[in-house]
Amino acid sequence: MKTYTKKQRELKKNLVGWLLVAPSLAFMLCFTVWPIFRSIYLSLTKYRMGMAKPEWIGFENYINLFQSGLFWKVMGNTLYFALITIIPSMVVGLFLATIVNRKSRLTGFVRTAYFYPVIMPMIAIASIWMFIYMAKNGLWDQFLAALGRKPMNVLSSKKTVLPAMAVMYVWKEAGYLMVFFLSGIQSISEEVNEAARIDGAGSWTIFHRITLPLLAPTFLFVSTIALTNSFKLVDHVVIMTEGAPNNASTLLLYYIYQQGFTNFNYGVSSALTTVMLLLLMVVALPRFLSQDKKIHYN
Amino acid sequence: MRKKIALVTAAGLLASVVALSGCGGGSNSSGGTSSAQGAAGGAGAGESKAEGGDAAGSGEALHLTFYYPVNVGGSAAQLIEGLCSDFNAENPDIVVEPVYTGNYDDTVTKLQTAVQGGTPPEVFVSLATQRFTMASTGMAMPLDDLIAADPDGQEYIDDFLPGFMEDSYVDGQIYSIPFQRSTMVMFYNKEAFKEVGLDPEKPPTTWDELVEYGQKLTNENRYGVGLALNSGSAQWAFTGFCLQNSENGENLMAEDGKAVMFDTPGNIEALQFWLDLQNKYEIMAPGIVQWTDLPTQFLAGEVAMIYHTTGNMANISQNAEFDFGTCFLPAGKRQGAPTGGGNFYISNGLSEDRIQAAWKFIRFMTEPERAAQWALDTGYVATRQSCFDTDLIKNYYEELPQAKVAFEQIDVAKPELTTYNAAEIWRILNDNIQSAVVGDATPEEALKAAQEQATEVLAEYQ
Numbered sequence: 001m002k003t004y005t006k007k008q009r010e011l012k013k014n015l016v017g018w019l020l021v022a023p024s025l026a027f028m029l030c031f032t033v034w035p036i037f038r039s040i041y042l043s044l045t046k047y048r049m050g051m052a053k054p055e056w057i058g059f060e061n062y063i064n065l066f067q068s069g070l071f072w073k074v075m076g077n078t079l080y081f082a083l084i085t086i087i088p089s090m091v092v093g094l095f096l097a098t099i100v101n102r103k104s105r106l107t108g109f110v111r112t113a114y115f116y117p118v119i120m121p122m123i124a125i126a127s128i129w130m131f132i133y134m135a136k137n138g139l140w141d142q143f144l145a146a147l148g149r150k151p152m153n154v155l156s157s158k159k160t161v162l163p164a165m166a167v168m169y170v171w172k173e174a175g176y177l178m179v180f181f182l183s184g185i186q187s188i189s190e191e192v193n194e195a196a197r198i199d200g201a202g203s204w205t206i207f208h209r210i211t212l213p214l215l216a217p218t219f220l221f222v223s224t225i226a227l228t229n230s231f232k233l234v235d236h237v238v239i240m241t242e243g244a245p246n247n248a249s250t251l252l253l254y255y256i257y258q259q260g261f262t263n264f265n266y267g268v269s270s271a272l273t274t275v276m277l278l279l280l281m282v283v284a285l286p287r288f289l290s291q292d293k294k295i296h297y298n
Numbered sequence: 299m300r301k302k303i304a305l306v307t308a309a310g311l312l313a314s315v316v317a318l319s320g321c322g323g324g325s326n327s328s329g330g331t332s333s334a335q336g337a338a339g340g341a342g343a344g345e346s347k348a349e350g351g352d353a354a355g356s357g358e359a360l361h362l363t364f365y366y367p368v369n370v371g372g373s374a375a376q377l378i379e380g381l382c383s384d385f386n387a388e389n390p391d392i393v394v395e396p397v398y399t400g401n402y403d404d405t406v407t408k409l410q411t412a413v414q415g416g417t418p419p420e421v422f423v424s425l426a427t428q429r430f431t432m433a434s435t436g437m438a439m440p441l442d443d444l445i446a447a448d449p450d451g452q453e454y455i456d457d458f459l460p461g462f463m464e465d466s467y468v469d470g471q472i473y474s475i476p477f478q479r480s481t482m483v484m485f486y487n488k489e490a491f492k493e494v495g496l497d498p499e500k501p502p503t504t505w506d507e508l509v510e511y512g513q514k515l516t517n518e519n520r521y522g523v524g525l526a527l528n529s530g531s532a533q534w535a536f537t538g539f540c541l542q543n544s545e546n547g548e549n550l551m552a553e554d555g556k557a558v559m560f561d562t563p564g565n566i567e568a569l570q571f572w573l574d575l576q577n578k579y580e581i582m583a584p585g586i587v588q589w590t591d592l593p594t595q596f597l598a599g600e601v602a603m604i605y606h607t608t609g610n611m612a613n614i615s616q617n618a619e620f621d622f623g624t625c626f627l628p629a630g631k632r633q634g635a636p637t638g639g640g641n642f643y644i645s646n647g648l649s650e651d652r653i654q655a656a657w658k659f660i661r662f663m664t665e666p667e668r669a670a671q672w673a674l675d676t677g678y679v680a681t682r683q684s685c686f687d688t689d690l691i692k693n694y695y696e697e698l699p700q701a702k703v704a705f706e707q708i709d710v711a712k713p714e715l716t717t718y719n720a721a722e723i724w725r726i727l728n729d730n731i732q733s734a735v736v737g738d739a740t741p742e743e744a745l746k747a748a749q750e751q752a753t754e755v756l757a758e759y760q
Contacts (some may be wrong), residue, residue: 049431050431050434050435134588137591137600153583155586157585241528241529242530243529244528244586244732245586246729246730246732246733247729248736262403263725
């Protein structure tokens with residue numbers, strides 16, 4: 001048998017690795033990396049439907065966006081929506097996880113029940129929740145009527161439209177986050193809890209002195225997921241309001257869609273996409289940097 | 299070991315080649331899917347394709363792709379497929395493949411994808427209001443030469459109701475042929491009228507009467523007037539109110555589609571009137587009622603008079619548990635109503651034989667009997683004068699006199715808001731109307747803002 005130098009052996013080992021990832025790498029290049037660079041390029045051009053070629057205009061798209069009131073309104077909506085969905089869905093998710101962590105005959109059923117909104121497509125959920133939020137005849141307005149109150153028509157008021165969507169979103173998202181919290185909780189060694197119990201700690205003390213701190217890595221992971229998810233979903237806006245009233249429910253992704261596929265303004269749409277990309281990178285940064293550092297994985 | 303590596307290498311390479319070729323073919327895939335959809339589009343299309351195949355034995359059958367949206371409930375898609383297979387049976391040398399493309403917005407998106415992929419459909423139905431965009435982006439071709447070459451071409455065009463034909467022109471050239479057209483009428487609940495002592499045969503004819511009747515009809519469980527103010531609907535109804543309040547029937551835009559007139563005193567008054575219906579007289583639900591909710595509320599007896607499309611005639615006549623009537627939209631300074639709906643277009647850059655085949659298809663689809671049947675089956679208004687001489691329409695109006703109002707109103711109707719970059723301009727007007735409705739701006743501020751934003755978008759066409 002031929003002998004190889006160390007370097008050659010390493011190369012050979014790596015080659016196999018590269019070949020193994022080649023298929024997914026090809027997909028990544030095609031469907032992720034290439035579109036990203038293409039978007040960045042298009043964002044620096046004027047390009048509308050009917051134009052033969054994109055026309056280079058430098059940063060004009062960005063300057064126009066930053067000067068437009070609508071852009072800042074949309075950014076405000078997006079951050080506001082993220083804020084009012086992430087924290088509640090994490091709290092509810094954690095709460096659900098502690099419930100389904102208990103062993104009982106119903107555990108399987110309860111877990112399925114909490115998880116099923118996750119597997120339903122957002123389009124279906126939004127269509128169903130439309131009936132809850134529908135003006136006057138919807139479940140919510142009927143409920144108010146039973147209490148003798150005026151109908152709210154939540155989707156048509158600029159104050160209530162995003163919170164109403166957030167409630168629906170939390171309902172869908174909490175089950176998803178529950179799964180991560182559940183696996184986090186279950187990975188905490190039972191011995192620690194037992195030791196605490198012997199020392200006379202109550203279940204609340206155990207929860208906030210042991211479970212919560214040990215869940216820190218899960219928290220970071222879940223909050224990143226929750227944040228990016230809240231940016232990534234747009235179906236409910238399309239189905240429920242189309243951004244109404246007066247763009248009070250227009251989120252960034254919907255705005256991108258509208259510029260690209262309704263107004264056929266590919267340049268502006270690409271600039272918005274680049275903004276979104278930067279936003280998501282900023283969001284993912286803490287997790288990326290703190291990997292295995294400050295946070296204690298066991 | 300070596301064998302293993304070789305195997306892995308081969309597999310890896312193969313997979314990446316497959317992935318890459320899939321990637322490169324991306325632009326063609328839209329064409330591929332669309333024809334697949336066409337083939338899968340029902341047995342009717344499938345059969346006709348087979349017939350076309352037989353004919354191809356002797357000569358070459360021309361294959362045309364036809365994109366069509368469906369914006370009303372019911373069986374419109376089946377009807378279109380039926381019509382296409384009739385055409386294919388009659389014309390063995392042409393095979394039209396109908397492709398259902400969702401609603402109007404989806405259709406434009408798919409069209410755009412197909413055009414970029416180099417496989418546009420030969421014929422398509424799109425909103426009449428899209429014609430400026432279709433012309434300026436070069437997606438559709440002017441039809442004047444075809445009309446001139448057709449022995450009875452001019453006669454054919456003259457037969458369309460002028461109210462519908464009006465929005466087929468771009469710079470004096472005809473770009474589209476009316477197909478599924480509608481207008482806005484008022485539906486009212488006759489029983490509610492009786493209940494409050496109003497004559498059910500005398501619906502409101504003016505804004506003043508609208509307010510007066512509305513006040514009588516409004517009670518704890520019912521609003522007098524219903525208007526849908528969601529995005530995409532508000533601008534349609536608003537066109538009507540602005541026409542009604544105009545001095546000489548001026549519309550919201552210049553005929554060439556390059557300018558809008560949103561902030562005229564008359565239009566500001568019209569928007570103020572809407573707010574008054576909600577806040578001053580309290581005879582219309584506050585906030586924004588969705589277009590699709592409005593008929594439901596009407597059928598549930600929660601609104602006594604609604605402004606809605608004639609396209610809802612079938613739905614309302616089948617589901618109303620009370621006697622209902624239809625009437626012209628109440629007049630302000632004058633009578634007025636908006637028209638809407640979809641037209642036929644032919645794609646740009648086709649070979650001569652394809653253009654001829656596409657024109658033949660459009661002529662076939664708009665023959666009086668067929669257009670009349672289409673109107674009956676869908677609730678759209680028949681597009682041609684001669685449709686109204688057919689027994690089909692005569693019997694229909696006898697059975698359902700409420701449907702006739704829409705036809706009679708076409709004389710006073712004008713096209714809905716249409717400009718270059720129509721979608722963007724629509725959005726601007728809708729957003730600003732909504733800002734007034736939710737109280738962010740006064741009608742004057744809202745329409746001034748809309749005017750300013752729209753003028754900026756249209757600046758490049760001046």
